[in-house]
Amino acid sequence: MSKNAKFVEKLRETGLRPTKQRVKICKVLFDREKTFHFTINDLVKRISEEFNEKISLATIYNTVHAFEKKGYLKEISINSDKSYFDTNTSVHHHFYDEDTHKLIDCNENDIESINIKKNITGKKINSVEVLIRVASDNQNQN
Amino acid sequence: MSKNAKFVEKLRETGLRPTKQRVKICKVLFDREKTFHFTINDLVKRISEEFNEKISLATIYNTVHAFEKKGYLKEISINSDKSYFDTNTSVHHHFYDEDTHKLIDCNENDIESINIKKNITGKKINSVEVLIRVASDNQNQN
DNA sequence: ATTATACATTATAATCATTCTAAACTGTTG
DNA sequence: CAACAGTTTAGAATGATTATAATGTATAAT
Numbered sequence: 001m002s003k004n005a006k007f008v009e010k011l012r013e014t015g016l017r018p019t020k021q022r023v024k025i026c027k028v029l030f031d032r033e034k035t036f037h038f039t040i041n042d043l044v045k046r047i048s049e050e051f052n053e054k055i056s057l058a059t060i061y062n063t064v065h066a067f068e069k070k071g072y073l074k075e076i077s078i079n080s081d082k083s084y085f086d087t088n089t090s091v092h093h094h095f096y097d098e099d100t101h102k103l104i105d106c107n108e109n110d111i112e113s114i115n116i117k118k119n120i121t122g123k124k125i126n127s128v129e130v131l132i133r134v135a136s137d138n139q140n141q142n
Numbered sequence: 143m144s145k146n147a148k149f150v151e152k153l154r155e156t157g158l159r160p161t162k163q164r165v166k167i168c169k170v171l172f173d174r175e176k177t178f179h180f181t182i183n184d185l186v187k188r189i190s191e192e193f194n195e196k197i198s199l200a201t202i203y204n205t206v207h208a209f210e211k212k213g214y215l216k217e218i219s220i221n222s223d224k225s226y227f228d229t230n231t232s233v234h235h236h237f238y239d240e241d242t243h244k245l246i247d248c249n250e251n252d253i254e255s256i257n258i259k260k261n262i263t264g265k266k267i268n269s270v271e272v273l274i275r276v277a278s279d280n281q282n283q284n
Numbered sequence: 285a286t287t288a289t290a291c292a293t294t295a296t297a298a299t300c301a302t303t304c305t306a307a308a309c310t311g312t313t314g
Numbered sequence: 315c316a317a318c319a320g321t322t323t324a325g326a327a328t329g330a331t332t333a334t335a336a337t338g339t340a341t342a343a344t
Contacts, residue, residue: 017311017320040301056323061302077273079217080225080330082301095262110260116274118252120237123276130272131219132258134265159340161292182330198294203331205292223302224330 003031014070021055025063029073035088037076037103040064076103078131093130106132145173156212163197167205171215177230179218179245182206218245220273235272248274 007026008018016022028046029036038046040060047055064085067073076084078096084103086094093106114128149168150160158164170188171178180188182202189197206227209215218226220238226245228236235248256270 019310019321021322058303058324059322062321075221077219077221079219080221080223095260095265097262097265098268099265104262106258106260110258112257112259114256114272115254116248116252117254118237118248120239120246120276122279123237123239123241124279126240126275126277128272128274130256130270132270133268134262135268137264137266159291161339163293200295200332201293 003027014072016066016070021059022063022066024051024055025060025067029067029087032087035086035105037084037086037105039082039084041082076131077129078103091127093132095132095134098133098135106130145169158208158212163201164205164208166193166197167202167209171209171229174229177228177247179226179228179247181224181226183224218273219271220245233269235274237274237276240275240277248272 004023004027007023007030011018011022011026024047025043028043028050029038043064044057044060047060064073068075068085071089072087074086074089076086076094078084086103088105092108093111095104095106096102097104111130114130116125116128119125146165146169149165149172152168153160153164166189167185170185170192171180185206186199186202189202206215210217210227213231214229216228216231218228218236220226228245230247234250235253237246237248238244239246253272256272258267258270261267
């Protein structure tokens, strides 16, 4: 089965019409070896690099949000400037390089399981996320 | 020594002129028992409640950023909509209530120390932050 | 005390990411 | 093929934050 056919199937399975825009965005996001961490701006750039036909910015936003809702993508909170998304939707943590502004995945084995001893009455835990900020070793900190 | 005099001293010590706006903002932020988690909007509301004279929005932004730079405040990343700030600048983690959009501090003892086994070549760890998202137990998740 | 100067405050405008709108278009179903 | 719901689109609107530039104020020198 071709890559495209797989994406069409995936979209249809989750109740999203396989439009040509969505299939193209799937190719950019999911047709790759490694996890892809990106901002909307990164995605816009990739799309314009890979295809001649442009996709409207509104569609890119719509699609990313649709994909997030369907569980294809996960949003990562780093700062308030930008939204970062991750094609790896499993439970995992991140390193954030403050020099390059890039995210690096943290595997299951890179971090010991986190034991939370407190709980909030009437609330259940939806997620536990660890963000490890790193920066160049020889740089001054002001 | 009066509260005001303390704030004046604190400001001067870190090279900030103790203007009346800054002292007022100090009172709102630091003259309280518990840690204060807030957005700029929260702070604006508090100021208008506590004082007759208004402080310009630009000044509030400037002051919060100045205070953050001087280490009086810490920014907490939750999502890209809003910036949250915390008057507790020590290393600690948070619960985020997705129903009420409020932060709750996590004490040292509420979470076991996090052991990170991976390191990024040439980079040092600046911070390790855990965010635990919670929501009402009996609510559907869509 | 007065003055000079650098630092702060202010209202308003500008910016920038994101969302909304409503018209045109397209995939799907019968 | 027709009908309809779902989608895309350009451009406008929004909303948080930042820049601007004029006015005001704390501080240090006179």
